Amino acid sequence: MSATGTVARHRGAFRRLLAVEARLAWREPVALVWGVGLPVVLVLIFGNISAFREVLPGSGGLTVLDAYLPVLVMVVLAMLGLVGLPVPLATYRELGVLRRMSTTPVHPSWVLGAQLVVNLAMAAVAVTLVLGMGMALGAQLPSQALGFALALVLATATLFTLGLCVAAMARTARAAAAVGNALFFPLAFFGGLWLPQPVMPEVLQRISGYTPTGAAVQAMTSTVQGSFPSLASLLVMGGYAVVFAVVAVRTFRWE
Amino acid sequence: MSVVTVEGLRKTYGDLVAVRDIDLAVEVGEVFGILGPNGAGKTTTVECVAGLRAPDAGRIEVLGLDPATDSDRLHEQVGVQQQQGALPPKLRVGEALKLYAGFYRDAEDPRRLAATLGLTDRWDAPYRVLSGGQRQRVSIALALVGRPRLAILDELTTGLDPAARRETWGLIRSMRDQGVTVVLVTHSMEEAGELCDRVALIDHGRVVAAGTPARLAHEHGGxxxxxxxxxxxxxxxxxxxxxxxxxxxxxxxxxxxxxxxxxxxxxxxxxxxxxxxxxxxxxxxGTLDDAFLALTGHRFHEAEDGGPR
Incomplete structure (x- = not known):
């Protein structure tokens, strides 16, 4: 058996695994509904509320809708990272799927890889839809494209690695769903889902800047205003991502 | 020729000694039973043989490979069916078989395997709706899809109704007839007596006797x-x-x-x-039950509670 044959076989196996995980994500559409559907529906609703077209005080001229687009992007990443990614992984571990896979020539880490790809793909679709529909509804898009891309990558890294920590620590699928949701709500709050950052009380605004989601929304919002994200917001996200990744790698168990 | 050789195997989890000292030799083409009460160390033993756990002491050779260091090559040739190994509830039988077939170099045709195991009419059924017996057959199918030379089956028929049990036994016999060496972990004396060419009786992490079921029953069963x-x-x-x-x-x-x-x-x-x-x-x-009593001083099913698996 040549090395290239093995590589081709592995590539084929990973493609199959990816197809299966994508089909399962479609059949058990929790992530699809909350991570893609919800933010897209929220853009539609917000875009049709006339009060959301008014300028948000303290936002440097952004309308409420403009300010909400980065928040909804954050909701996409948080939902997929904290629920979409860890719940299937914890389910598979609980059911013994990963254990069974470890008896085959394919390592169970491939399932993790496939889940990452599937959730990243859903995130890409959802972010595109949120921004595209926001634009169609008259919202201002990030004009600092490079800054936005960087903020998006770091925000994804932060929330997905946090999700891997959830998958690592939760012993059951139920626990993973509970922990993921329990993290989602405060994080979405600090990210400004209920109260956009510009209208948060000063103390809250400051605290928010040190949370993964608050920093993510801050960074993305500056790119809507046309400037590069603040170093502080990028460092906060990068720092969390490194810490979460280390914790996840140290604590993750395949069985 | 030995397919599996285990010498002086020892495995502990913290203070818990799961396997104290086990020697085994499984010959090519036989159905070898690892028989003992729950907690005797059977599962830990086969997990070490399958390369899923590293032993604390002892030597293991499977198909000429060391499972601890050569698990990739080992997993190509060894099919494992573990206890409590489920599949995603919405994954369909055919999808599972095709997926796992793709993991191996020289896989069995999934359709043909499904036919052999009587799963053809369940090809499109999600795992969630399968009966216990059907789930076990899927599990066997996944253990066999890579055309293994050795199949390790752990508590294969536990929880099955008598009819499904008999059916599963038939499958194991046909596996052996096709030249697959089978290691069967069981705590059922009946199953061991029915299926196994040779058995090792295990208690408290040790082999207390090994041989054909008839010989053990005769020699130690009174x-x-x-x-x-x-x-x-x-x-x-x-x-x-x-x-x-x-x-x-x-x-x-x-x-x-x-x-x-x-x-x-x-x-x-x-x-x-x-x-x-x-x-x-x-x-x-004399029965294997009698033999177990004579060899260990306690009845088989009294030893069932507590202890590591």
Whole structure:
């Protein structure tokens, strides 16, 4: 058996695994509904509320809708990272799927890889839809494209690695769903889902800047205003991502 | 030729000694039973053989490979069915078989495998709706899809109804007939007696005896027992003098004779020579259960609670 044959076989196996995980994500559409559907529906609703077209005080001229687009992007990443990614992984571990896979020539880490790809793909679709529909509804898009891309990558890294920590620590699928949701709500709050950052009380605004989601929304919002994200917001996200990744790698168990 | 060789295996989890000292040799083409109560160390032993756990001490060789260091090559050739290995509830049977077939270099055709295992009409059924027996068959299919030379099956029929159990046993026999060596972990004496060419009786992390089920039952199970009512008067000496008879006990008008399996015929012939017939004859042979009791000092199912798996 040549090395290239093995590589081709592995590539084929990973493609199959990816197809299966994508089909399962479609059949058990929790992530699809909350991570893609919800933010897209929220853009539609917000875009049709006339009060959301008014300028948000303290936002440097952004309308409420403009300010909400980065928040909804954050909701996409948080939902997929904290629920979409860890719940299937914890389910598979609980059911013994990963254990069974470890008896085959394919390592169970491939399932993790496939889940990452599937959730990243859903995130890409959802972010595109949120921004595209926001634009169609008259919202201002990030004009600092490079800054936005960087903020998006770091925000994804932060929330997905946090999700891997959830998958690592939760012993059951139920626990993973509970922990993921329990993290989602405060994080979405600090990210400004209920109260956009510009209208948060000063103390809250400051605290928010040190949370993964608050920093993510801050960074993305500056790119809507046309400037590069603040170093502080990028460092906060990068720092969390490194810490979460280390914790996840140290604590993750395949069985 | 040995497919599996285990020498001096030891595995502990913290203070818990799961496997104390185990030696095994599984020959090519046989169904080898690892038999013992829950907590005896059976599963830990096969997990080490399958390269899923690293032993603390001892030497393991499987198909000429060291499972601890060569698990990739090992997993190409060894199919493993573990306890409590489920699949995603919405994954369909055919999808699972095709997916796992893609993991191996030289895989069985999933459709044909499904047909062999009677799963063709469940090809499109999600795992969630399958019966216990069907789930076990999927599990066997996934263990066989890579055309393994060795299949390790752990508590394959636990929780199945008697009909599904018999069906599964048939599958294991046909596996052996196709030349696959099978290591069967079980805590069912009946299953071991029914299926296994040889068994190792394991208790508290040690092999207490190994051999064919019949031989173990015979050697350690107290021998063959017969009991009858002689139609005429006879002296005990008539029977105790026979080389195959070990013991004769009188119980009212009945005689209980213990001895080798040949004792039954010897006794009947000896009685016939003096014109006596054994009325209401009952014959029982030693069982693996009896052998286990004799070897460990406790009954098989008493040992069931507690301890590591």
């Amino acid at each position: 021998g063959t027992r017969m009991s009858f009512r002689p139609t005429g008067t006879i002296e005990d000496a008539l029977l105790t003098g026979l080389p195959s008879v070990r013991r004769v006990v009188r119980d009212g008008d009945r005689l209980a004779v213990t001895g080798d399996p040949e004792a039954v015929v010897d006794v009947v012939l000896a009685l016939d020579r003096v014109g006596v017939r054994p009325a209401d004859l009952e014959v029982a042979s």
